[in-house]
Amino acid sequence: PEGESRVDYTYRLRQQHSVPLLAAFKTWLDEQAPLVLPESLLGKAISYTRNQWQYLSRYADHGLASADNNVLERDIRPFATGRKAWLFSDTVEGAKA
Template identity: 45%
Template sequence: MALIGKLFAAEARSAKWKPERRQRLRARYSARVLAIIERMLIEHLPGVVPSSLLGKALQYMGGQWPKLTRSVENGSWPISNNLCENAIRQFVVGRKGWLFADTIAGAQASANLYSLVET
């Protein structure tokens, strides 16, 4: 967690910088932090039971690793998807309402409409 905190601290420090300058920071600093995290992942993955919560988390992180490290390539790309998550929060909460649709066709129509609007 401390290493991930370092990544976000670097992002906070460079929030008002131009993308080119932020990309240089990421290439010099964030890439090294990510390399340490990757070494820890590779080191601990074989010793953890895959069906355990930690094992599932490490398996997921290993599978998503290329996506996680993409932000180092471009200073314009955010390292977090919080803005996207917050944008769809109302939609996700609203899904529970579909349980009370009068018909299956109505629920499907609502799902299609929400999907179209959010896309």
């Protein structure tokens, strides 16, 4: 919108849409936590999400923060997928082969 920076616009949209959704999700997590077995898969997922909550919701605090880390994941993919292929490459020629 005219007269509003992209950062301010993104922040406003996140406050308007993401914060209520995150609050509802946090409420659901807090309600479900005592109702599920802690060692069940759902219990572990709920526990992990509650323990990582500050990191999960941090993107809503600023308009510059990215909601995901896809850029970094894309940058490290060649190294992660090539690690096994490069394991026994003793020479440059062997790696090329």
